Amino acid sequence: MRYILGVDGGGTKTTCLLANEEGCILKRIVSGPSNPESVGEKKAKENLSQAIKTTLKGQKVEVICLGLAGVDLPEDAEKAYRFVKRLKVAKKIIVENDGIIALSGATVCKPGVVVSAGTGAIVFGLNKAGEKTRASGWGYILGDEGSGYDIARRGIIAAIKALDGRGENTSLLNKIPQYFNQPSIISVALWVYSSDFQLDKMAGLSPVITEAAREGDKVAQEVIREAAKELALAAGAVIKNLRMEKDEFEIACTGGVFKAKGLILSTFKSEVKKIAPQSKVIFPKFSAASGAVLMGLKEAGVELKGKVLKNISSRRMSLRAERNVIASRRRSNLKVLYTSSLDPSGNSKEDT
Structure with a gap:
């Protein structure tokens, strides 16, 4: 039996999934971030190395596929490849940006586009010729x-x-200060320019704007429409650069912004249909970490259909894999946040 390790390395956590060649998820480890831009190169390497070693415990796999945030250039991928190669844990190593594994999970490694809109936003695409490109994702500034x-x-x-x-009256004048626990919108503006400013807290305001839009606030509705148009514009750029305007393919929407559905999703759909009429807007079939597993299986020559996909998506298996055991231990200064495992027969067992 051959084994695959899929790794989704982001700015807040690193997820490792160990699977066999039949697509059964045998172990799941969630540990600290492995994006150098978030925690520095040294800590990112430490977290990534320990996450892989904790998952494998000396076992070697056929393929390890890593989707890492911050791998934006060929030299970034080469550096990560060399680092993982020194760990001597796999016969084959694949290193991609985390957006590519998100796309692979969303479309089961088929040509398509993934639009990720959370705190930040980025679009990745893959065409029938295997060409890849991206748009947006240049940071909040x-x-x-x-x-x-x-x-x-x-x-x-x-x-x-x-x-x-200078603008139309809006309920946001009251809703925004309430969210930030500030007395007025002026206090909010001062906070934005202060040293106390937090990017994640700022982004967390988004559902408040969406709520106001649902309640009929015209100003909030326009904010949501403009955001949707910007996401469609980025998706359109990827589609055009990959010459996919006339193709049939899926556009997967992921991230907290799209969880609101409603106005942002309907506006996004109508805009992208103008560019690619035969495209279909969907929500991802699998997670980014599962996408890394799928890419690894494909590299190993496994056909991504039937039993393999059923095993990956199996409700029974996924429920057990998600039954995370909180482990407050530290190994080499790394806290393993969650662990869960299944033995090859599918029986759940704690990883202690």
Whole structure:
């Protein structure tokens, strides 16, 4: 029996999934972040190495596929490849940006587009020729249009304009200060420019804007529409650059922004249909970590159909794999946040 290790390394956590060649998930480890931009290169390597070693415990796999945040350039991928190769845990190593494994999970390794809109926003695409490209994802200062942060920023600006008399009156004048526990929109503006500013807290305002839009606030509705159009614009750029306008393919929407569905999803759908009429907007079939497993299985020559996909998506298996045992231990200064495992027969057992 051959084994595959899929790794989803992000700015908040690193998820490892160990699977056999039949697609059965045997172990799941969630540990600390492995994005150098978040925790520094040294800590990122430490977290990634320990996550892999904790998952495998000396076992070697046929393929390890890693989707890592921060791997944006060929030299980034090469550096990560060399690091993992020194661990001597796999016969074959695949290193991609985490957006690529998200796409693979969303479409089961088929050509398509994935639009990720959470705190930030980025779009990845893959065409029939195997060509890949991306759009957006340039950070909250220069980009990430359509993200949770962008929606929050637009909402605050709209409220300030209403306060000044430069814009239409809006319920956001009251809702935004309430969210931040501030007395007024002016206090919110001062917080944005202060040293206490937190990106995640700012992005967390997005559902408040969505709620106001649902309640009929025209200003909030326009904020949501503009965000959706920006996400569609980025998706359209990827589609055009990959010459997919006339193709049939799936566009997977992922991230907290799309969980709101409603106005943002309907506007996004209508906009992308103008560019690619035969495309289909979906929610991902599998997680990014599962996407890494799927890429590893494909590299190993396993056909991604039938029993393999059923095993990966099996309710029985996934429930057990998600039954995480909180482990507050530390190994080499790394806290293993969650562990769960299944033996090859499918029986659940704690990893202690």
